[in-house]
Amino acid sequence: MLELKNISLSFDKELIKNGELCIQDHQITLLSGASGSGKSSLLYDMAFLCHQSQMDYIFDGKDVQTLSKDDIRDIQRHKIAFVFQNIPLFNSMDLMENIRFFSSFTQEVFDEEKARQYLTDLELFLDDHTDIEHLSGGERQRLSIICALMKDTPYIFMDEPTSYLDEDNRKEFLKILDLLKNRYHKTILIASHDSILYSACDNLYEIKNQQIHCLKKADFNHHEQTLNQSKGKYLFKKLPYFYKCEFKKNQWKHRIFQVFLTFILFISTFCGMYLQYYQKQLNQKVEEYKSSQLVIEMDGKISGTMLREMEGLPTIKSVKRVLPLMSDNQYLICPYLESDFFTRGIKQSLHNDSHTGVYINYETYRDTKDQAIEIEVEGKSFTIQPDYQLDKSFPDYKFGSKLARVIYLPYEDYLDIYSYKDDSPIQSSFALVSLDDKQFYLESLEALHNLYDDKLLNSQMEILALLDVKNMSEQLTNSLMIFICTIVLISIILLKMIDSYHLRFSQVLLESNGISVQEIRKQYIIKELSQYALPIFIAYIILLISYAILKMLNIQIMVYSLIILICCAFIMFILSIFIYNIMNKIFSTTKILRSI
Incomplete structure (x- = not known):
């Protein structure tokens, strides 16, 4: 059971003032209200996705204010499954991969028989490898609910679940709610303004005039209440799999990035080394004239x-x-x-x-x-x-x-x-x-x-000409390095902006399932590092071939080129992670949820 008291929520204006809410076990509770009333924001706060409201929150008998971040993430992973309104599932995975991945949040071994049963019960008869981007609104919603069921959590939160459904699918959704409550014994909390859900819910709350009004309340059935046993500690290890699928799905984009990276590493290292080599030759020539x-x-x-x-x-x-x-x-x-x-x-x-x-x-x-x-x-x-x-x-x-x-x-x-x-x-x-x-x-x-x-x-006159060439080469080196750095900076910013924008919904899904920002960042860094190895190797081989053609190849240049190549890659990597962190602040979970 969830109990909320002294709820206060405000943005530009006060939306909820001193509200109360009680979510009974194994019942359907509907939180309704006009658009902009704060119902979705309150739902996000209850799922620990945002921190926009002030309230006294008791989750299964525990005061949320006394819980650590690890405890809260444990609740998100093992207690709550969230079905979003506008956030699809993981687009980089097909139908069955999504089901497996959601199951892995709470279970080490995937129960395929249970997954098949859920697919049958919710009448989602599709090929396992169906691309979820090709699913209709109703199919995508049913898959989201199946994924939520695979987590095997006592609570399922839904945000505007019928907003994009046609009339037939809305009626089908009512049957699904009945299935979730009576067959799977889930406690369901829905934030929606759709009146079709009024008859299906056990408890109805409405946000109106900054107050939470209880319009409908079912009797609490003591015989139906069961104690939600806390699951044993299970270490989630499937995050690398997400990035593997993401890489596979968007392989062309990552290959283009690697080609770009190879080109930039080669150009920056070659130009730097060649101009330094040329300047060294000029300096030696100047020394001869002294x-x-x-x-x-x-x-x-x-x-x-x-x-x-x-x-x-x-x-x-x-x-x-x-x-x-x-x-x-x-x-x-x-x-x-x-x-x-x-x-x-x-x-x-x-x-x-x-x-x-x-x-x-x-x-x-x-x-x-x-x-x-x-x-x-x-x-x-x-x-x-x-x-x-x-x-x-x-x-x-x-x-x-x-x-x-x-x-x-x-x-x-x-x-x-x-x-x-x-x-x-x-x-x-x-x-x-x-x-x-x-x-x-x-x-x-x-x-x-x-x-x-x-x-x-x-x-x-000859030495003056050499000095002019030397000065011009130094200016060219500086200008070229500035140009390359500018191109690299702009390119990485654009690429990482696109990358962060593309992954913004996936990040929300991961965080809503108890995966910490630190874990996501760590795996992202590992994923980024893995993209640098091949470009460094290819760029180095091309450099050696170029030096050999220009008759510049020697051990010293080979060693210096490798060092400069690695240093350039490291700088680009640090820049990439820095921009990623900035983009994360721009596309924070709170901002993403408020924008949908």
Whole structure:
């Protein structure tokens, strides 16, 4: 028996004030009232689906306020079967699978003989594998009642059971009520405004003017009352089966999600790794260009003020104005301040291994090999012994000259020769910059570039181009990652919204049968995890094939790719669960029930 006193229910306005209700065992009790009177809301509260009302509730002699959450879930599972108005059964299961699943809430072993008897008694003669989405309103309702009977609970709650039935099915429903009461000895509570049920009920309550009025009350038959024995503890283990059926029913949707997941994991990991690999190659190239010397060229002559400005920069040691020196026999003589400028371009060492001395370019070496070179300046002859041959690909700096044969001398040696041609101070638009350390190369390059935007960095044009590419690749990486993250975020939000919306009724059914939100969430997480294994594996195989084609494949990239792949999948998984929890709050049981 259920006893309710001091019932108060209100939303925007007060619906029930200080009401009382008594549900006698083995009788049919009807709670009627106009739409919006609060009868369904009160029914949901009595089934512990919502907490919208205030009341003193005695359930089978126990004060509900003293019960724990586990006790309440035990009541939902073993004492109450709920037949909803607008919530179908589990759409992912066929007719017999639904019956089996509802039976598993309270019984470890499925009694097929009993199920067949219920199908016969309620005249539901359909194939076991019938898709419940193809059932008529009357067939779906009878199946819902059979599922409720399979739980073998003493109480059956029904919300507006005749609202979608035609006249013939409404009359059939009255026969079913009589069957439930007199053959199966169930205690039935119905919330409905259908007057056809008035004659079938033993007790009639009406909600009107914020009060619960008892319009009909049957005598309590002491001989019919039986004690509802509490069933022994049974651990429900069939929740994974629900998700298995759900996956099977909506396999195409989950496969699409896995394909999408594979694509996103591959693209995000590949782009990240490829751009990092490309940037690493660029960085290595930039490192090769680093030296303690810069060669600069201005649009106009370099003034003393400019020299002082440049030498005032913290990373610059000295700045020397220079002019190309053309010998009478068509050699171009250029000075240098720091020998490490040529390190990356040395083809071979001719007579010296100290990296100081005379450097000649490829054209000069082709004419002279490793022999001493005779040059003439203003009629005076000089003998120069080359120490190093530069590679053919090394970009010569010629200070605007078109001569092919270039000889690079230390600055002091250059001055000795230049003094024979002109002993006045050098006035030029060209200069050599000596740095404190080659580690300041890029910093100094960018500082000069910012200080003189009309400057051309003669031998640094390639490095500037590399820096531009490097900066562009970094921007591209950031933009691409932001784009991918945005697509992933939007896609997961949409997918999980659809997923949560699709599962909202199933969640209500599970909760109404005593399955906790925590259990549902746990199985959902396991289900989500199971969807990530295959996409990770496939994405990894495609990555390895792609790296092999691009000749990037090595152990380090294989390991890093797997780590990044797993990290990306983990982030997406966490994001997915986070969105699932948000959707659960949006589609909470209370909100779903109030919306139907």
